[in-house]
Amino acid sequence: SQTIHQWPATLVQPVGSPLSLECTVEGTSNPNLYWYRQAAGRGLQLLFYSVGIGQISSEVPQNLSASRPQDRQFILSSKKLLLSDSGFYLCAWSVRGHGYTFGSGTRLTVV
Amino acid sequence: GENVEQHPSTLSVQEGDSAVIKCTYSDSASNYFPWYKQELGKGPQLIIDIRSNVGEKKDQRIAVTLNKTAKHFSLHITETQPEDSAVYFCAASDGGGSYIPTFGRGTSLIVHP
Numbered sequence: 001s002q003t004i005h006q007w008p009a010t011l012v013q014p015v016g017s018p019l020s021l022e023c024t025v026e027g028t029s030n031p032n033l034y035w036y037r038q039a040a041g042r043g044l045q046l047l048f049y050s051v052g053i054g055q056i057s058s059e060v061p062q063n064l065s066a067s068r069p070q071d072r073q074f075i076l077s078s079k080k081l082l083l084s085d086s087g088f089y090l091c092a093w094s095v096r097g098h099g100y101t102f103g104s105g106t107r108l109t110v111v
Numbered sequence: 112g113e114n115v116e117q118h119p120s121t122l123s124v125q126e127g128d129s130a131v132i133k134c135t136y137s138d139s140a141s142n143y144f145p146w147y148k149q150e151l152g153k154g155p156q157l158i159i160d161i162r163s164n165v166g167e168k169k170d171q172r173i174a175v176t177l178n179k180t181a182k183h184f185s186l187h188i189t190e191t192q193p194e195d196s197a198v199y200f201c202a203a204s205d206g207g208g209s210y211i212p213t214f215g216r217g218t219s220l221i222v223h224p
Contacts, residue, residue: 006154032210042198042217044155049211090154094210099145099202102154 002027006091006103013110019064019078021106023091026072031093033074034100035066038088050074086110113138115203117215125223130191132218134201135183141203144184145212146175149198159186191222 003026013019025031035047046059048066056066063082067075074091091103114137124130134144142163147155161168161175161184168175172191177184184203188195198219204212 042149042200042219044200044214046211092154096210097143098210099143099157099160100147100155100212102147102156105152105154107152 002093002101004091004093004101004103006106008106009104010107011109013081013108015083015110016080019076019081019085019108021076021089021091021108023074023076023103024072025074025093028072028093028095030071031095033068034092034094035074035076036090036092036102038090038105040087044090048076081110083110113141113203113205113213115201115213115215117201117218119218120216121219121221123221123223124191126191126193128191130188130195130220130222132186132199132201132220133183134185134203134215135181136203136213137182138203138205139179139182140205143204143212144175144177145202146173146186147200147202149200149217151197155200188220191220193222193224196220196222 006023032051034049037045050056050068064078086109089106092100094100117134145160146158148158149155159170159173159175161177172189174187198217200217201215202212
């Protein structure tokens with residue numbers, strides 16, 4: 001069966017520090033991978049998506065970046081965090097024509 | 112691009128009542144409409160979906176209806192239970208290669224015991 005792993009679950013980081021969030025998928029090949037952010041309130045904001053290794057599309061210009069070094073690995077990074085980067089980060093995967101499977105999320109607090 | 116409107120933003124019901132959440136979409140090319148349930152502190156979970164060649168789909172206490180002409184779709188939950196309390200999101204997409212759905216803003220459903 002397909003599973004998605006996302007870690008860490010919670011993270012408190014000082015302003016200006018780097019960030020690395022990792023997401024891995026098991027049980028499927030060549031999935032589409034996504035990073036979403038959910039700020040206070042409820043909306044889901046798409047940050048990045050990838051349809052293959054090394055292929056990254058950015059939806060929102062900001063100080064975050066994403067990489068896909070392996071087929072089932074998706075990494076969200078930042079060189080210097082801002083207070084506004086605080087939020088709930090969600091990784092997701094899908095195959096064409098089907099819904100998302102979301103990870104359990106990372107609660108990031110930038111202090 | 113696609114625009115999805117979701118109503119209401121908050122819905123409060125008594126246990127055992129029915130709950131209905133409605134979404135409208137703008138792009139007639141959209142053909143796949145999933146619904147997600149997000150419990151507090153967790154990632155959203157796909158609970159039911161419907162494709163444009165179907166008018167209604169049921170799974171136990173939940174059902175989704177689709178009106179392509181009017182471009183709206185709805186989630187129906189019958190015999191609500193406290194564990195149904197969560198935020199529900201609708202979404203619409205054309206099922207394309209990159210599959211980027213447009214999400215509604217979410218409905219917070221509160222079921223009072």
